Amino acid sequence: MVRHTQQGIMRICAALLAAASILGFSGCGEAQREAAKANAKEITLWTHSAGSEAELAADYQMINAYNKSPNRKATVKLQSFPQSSYNDSIISASSAGNLPCLVDVDQPNTPYWAWANILAPISDEALLKRANELMKSAKGTWNDKIYTVGYFDATTALFARKSVLEKNGIRIASVDHPWSKSEMDEALAKLKESGQWSYPFEIGTADNKSEWYAYAYGPILQSFGGDLINRANYQTSDGKLNGTAAKDFAHWMQNLVAKGYISSKGGSDTALDFVNNKSALLYGGIWSMSTFQQYAKDYGDIVAMPLTDFGHGSVAGGGSWTVGVTSTCTNKEAAQDYLRFSLQDKYIAAMSKAGMNIPVTSGAQQLVPQFAKGGDMQVFTQISQRYAKMRPETPAYNFISTEFRKTIGDIMNGADVDSGLDKAVNHIDGNIQGADGYTKN
Amino acid sequence: MNTASRLDSPTIKSAAIEHKTDSERHHENLVGWGMLLPACALLLLFIGIPVLIAFGLAFTNARTISPNPTRLIGFSNFIRLFSDPTFWYALRNVAIFAIVVVPVQAGLGLFLAVLINKQVRSSVFFRTIYFLPVVTSMVVVSLLWMFIYQNDGMLNQVLDKITFGHWQAVDWLNDPHTAMGAIIVMSIWQAVGQHMLIWLSGLQTIPGELYEAAELDGCDAWQQFKNVTWPCLRSTRNMILVTITIAALSLFTQINVMTQGGPRDSTTTVVFEAVRSGFQQQEMGYASAITLVFFLIIMLITGVQRRLTQER
Numbered sequence: 001m002v003r004h005t006q007q008g009i010m011r012i013c014a015a016l017l018a019a020a021s022i023l024g025f026s027g028c029g030e031a032q033r034e035a036a037k038a039n040a041k042e043i044t045l046w047t048h049s050a051g052s053e054a055e056l057a058a059d060y061q062m063i064n065a066y067n068k069s070p071n072r073k074a075t076v077k078l079q080s081f082p083q084s085s086y087n088d089s090i091i092s093a094s095s096a097g098n099l100p101c102l103v104d105v106d107q108p109n110t111p112y113w114a115w116a117n118i119l120a121p122i123s124d125e126a127l128l129k130r131a132n133e134l135m136k137s138a139k140g141t142w143n144d145k146i147y148t149v150g151y152f153d154a155t156t157a158l159f160a161r162k163s164v165l166e167k168n169g170i171r172i173a174s175v176d177h178p179w180s181k182s183e184m185d186e187a188l189a190k191l192k193e194s195g196q197w198s199y200p201f202e203i204g205t206a207d208n209k210s211e212w213y214a215y216a217y218g219p220i221l222q223s224f225g226g227d228l229i230n231r232a233n234y235q236t237s238d239g240k241l242n243g244t245a246a247k248d249f250a251h252w253m254q255n256l257v258a259k260g261y262i263s264s265k266g267g268s269d270t271a272l273d274f275v276n277n278k279s280a281l282l283y284g285g286i287w288s289m290s291t292f293q294q295y296a297k298d299y300g301d302i303v304a305m306p307l308t309d310f311g312h313g314s315v316a317g318g319g320s321w322t323v324g325v326t327s328t329c330t331n332k333e334a335a336q337d338y339l340r341f342s343l344q345d346k347y348i349a350a351m352s353k354a355g356m357n358i359p360v361t362s363g364a365q366q367l368v369p370q371f372a373k374g375g376d377m378q379v380f381t382q383i384s385q386r387y388a389k390m391r392p393e394t395p396a397y398n399f400i401s402t403e404f405r406k407t408i409g410d411i412m413n414g415a416d417v418d419s420g421l422d423k424a425v426n427h428i429d430g431n432i433q434g435a436d437g438y439t440k441n
Numbered sequence: 442m443n444t445a446s447r448l449d450s451p452t453i454k455s456a457a458i459e460h461k462t463d464s465e466r467h468h469e470n471l472v473g474w475g476m477l478l479p480a481c482a483l484l485l486l487f488i489g490i491p492v493l494i495a496f497g498l499a500f501t502n503a504r505t506i507s508p509n510p511t512r513l514i515g516f517s518n519f520i521r522l523f524s525d526p527t528f529w530y531a532l533r534n535v536a537i538f539a540i541v542v543v544p545v546q547a548g549l550g551l552f553l554a555v556l557i558n559k560q561v562r563s564s565v566f567f568r569t570i571y572f573l574p575v576v577t578s579m580v581v582v583s584l585l586w587m588f589i590y591q592n593d594g595m596l597n598q599v600l601d602k603i604t605f606g607h608w609q610a611v612d613w614l615n616d617p618h619t620a621m622g623a624i625i626v627m628s629i630w631q632a633v634g635q636h637m638l639i640w641l642s643g644l645q646t647i648p649g650e651l652y653e654a655a656e657l658d659g660c661d662a663w664q665q666f667k668n669v670t671w672p673c674l675r676s677t678r679n680m681i682l683v684t685i686t687i688a689a690l691s692l693f694t695q696i697n698v699m700t701q702g703g704p705r706d707s708t709t710t711v712v713f714e715a716v717r718s719g720f721q722q723q724e725m726g727y728a729s730a731i732t733l734v735f736f737l738i739i740m741l742i743t744g745v746q747r748r749l750t751q752e753r
Contacts, residue, residue: 402722
């Protein structure tokens with residue numbers, strides 16, 4: 001009996017030891033393997049594009065071409081993640097020390113990841129030279145250093161049917177002449193009055209878990225004259241997010257719901273709803289166009305217009321996915337060499353075409369018929385070039401985005417504007433102070 | 442002699458038994474500890490240590506990713522927490538949820554269990570039906586109910602048909618007055634089967650003779666329930682009370698999928714706020730402070746419950 005027990009305990013101990021050793025080894029194994037790979041001239045790229053076959057195909061096109069080129073400095077491998085969990089994967093991999101050499105980054109996150117030592121600034125001369133030829137919104141910068149580069153940019157616009165606008169006596173806005181605030185208010189009133197739609201306007205309010213609120217409603221706030229943060233030193237939102245302009249903006253947004261122009265929880269696929277004529281006016285991303293091209297029978301009738309000028313000029317969203325080198329990468333030279341290789345016009349064109357986004361060089365734009373001269377997507381290039389305003393380049397942006405999303409959501413549902421905005425400013429300022437002003441000690 | 446030996450033998454025997462059990466108890470203890478060891482080690486590794494770390498982090502400005510070293514900031518996280526109206530809304534919502542869900546879900550579970558406790562053929566069918574939502578993932582259930590609750594969803598359609606078009610469609614999850622109620626109904630529907638099953642196992646431990654005796658004494662169904670079933674279910678009842686309470690207080694999945702705490706904080710919960718601060722906003726220190734406060738609240742409530750149920 002005694003012997004049995006002892007054996008039993010020994011066995012259990014052995015099992016525990018084995019389990020512990022597996023856990024232990026797998027913990028550092030990943031990092032070691034990564035280091036070994038880098039030494040063996042193999043680098044890995046993490047992307048958010050799992051599930052998006054067109055983008056994956058374009059990724060592989062570039063990677064295969066690089067891996068076959070005689071001048072390659074390493075072999076590149078691709079690992080893709082679903083977009084919804086991508087940022088979390090990066091952050092947990094970073095705290096575990098398991099990051100690969102190359103990661104793709106949503107452009108507004110670049111300063112945060114640069115501050116947190118996830119990303120290293122780009123240092124390669126040839127790559128920097130090429131980066132300077134790209135559109136401004138294709139670069140992730142912080143403290144005057146370029147950390148990431150991208151192949152395409154997205155933007156936001158108003159979509160409507162020409163026939164509907166004409167029928168209701170509403171002017172079709174152009175890139176040169178966006179609607180004024182009063183024109184917009186009048187248009188919404190007319191569309192509502194027509195009684196044809198229960199909610200004539202759709203601005204994607206259901207998308208309250210992602211970047212959408214800050215990406216799309218931030219420009220409205222900026223056009224009113226407010227901002228998410230004081231960009232003078234990025235230390236406070238006071239006066240910007242709770243000033244008179246911001247309050248006007250918040251009241252306007254609240255009225256959209258109160259007057260029944262929008263639903264505070266709209267449809268989940270706003271582009272498809274527009275195709276099915278569930279809304280008359282859509283404020284959406286450039287990617288809505290691919291839905292229109294695929295499903296709209298009256299595609300020729302749909303017109304894209306810049307966002308209304310609410311007093312301080314029309315503003316469009318800017319900044320999309322970019323790629324950067326991690327600070328733990330042991331072969332930064334090869335990683336940057338690959339980036340430089342991948343930024344050729346033909347690959348930029350392939351990547352942009354995959355998601356119907358704006359190619360970031362004029363050369364690449366000529367290679368995509370929709371964006372070339374006379375192409376039906378060219379209007380977005382103009383909107384982006386003229387009106388795009390980058391989201392605040394500060395590590396605090398991630399926090400600001402979550403706070404803005406919640407605050408505007410509450411306000412649209414009837415919360416008090418003044419106290420709501422003040423609360424958001426308090427939280428944002430508290431976060432910045434808690435992180436020592438997002439400086440590096 | 443005879444009497445003496447008769448008197449002696451049991452004592453000798455019992456002493457022998459005592460002696461045997463004494464040495465055996467030692468081995469049994471060893472075996473017991475050995476069997477406990479893996480579970481204890483895992484609990485310590487994945488629950489004990491993280492809980493202690495969280496308590497420590499609550500007094501720091503720790504962030505998930507940061508180039509700067511973490512430092513102690515005393516009670517600032519708690520001061521910020523108690524001055525944040527959202528936290529008080531979260532506490533209020535959780536309290537409402539628990540106060541409604543605990544009695545209703547437990548009561549409904551017991552009602553269903555009593556109904557299907559009869560040994561008839563269809564009881565297996567109903568058991569399966571009631572248990573089906575429990576084995577379905579909460580995320581899936583939440584998504585389905587989101588469609589049911591939509592403005593043009595099933596619930597509004599049915600109400601519209603029943604009232605011959607007099608029903609004004611309600612956006613259940615997007616109205617601060619109805620959102621929490623909608624989540625409560627759906628949560629009870631999802632989990633009632635599980636508690637029905639626990640009640641059922643309790644019911645089946647009650648010996649049939651007690652009911653026969655009660656019947657002979659002329660008790661009707663209600664009197665049988667009151668005087669036989671209810672007292673016999675005491676330990677089952679206590680267990681269900683504690684488990685439902687803890688499950689209700691840690692409401693999270695439905696909120697995360699269906700409302701994100703909105704509209705206007707009407708459905709936010711303590712756990713949701715902790716996850717939001719810790720993972721969406723990467724403020725680990727603040728999130729740890731929320732969980733520490735939550736831990737103390739749960740300890741207090743279960744402590745009170747234990748006292749109350751023990752006194753009876």
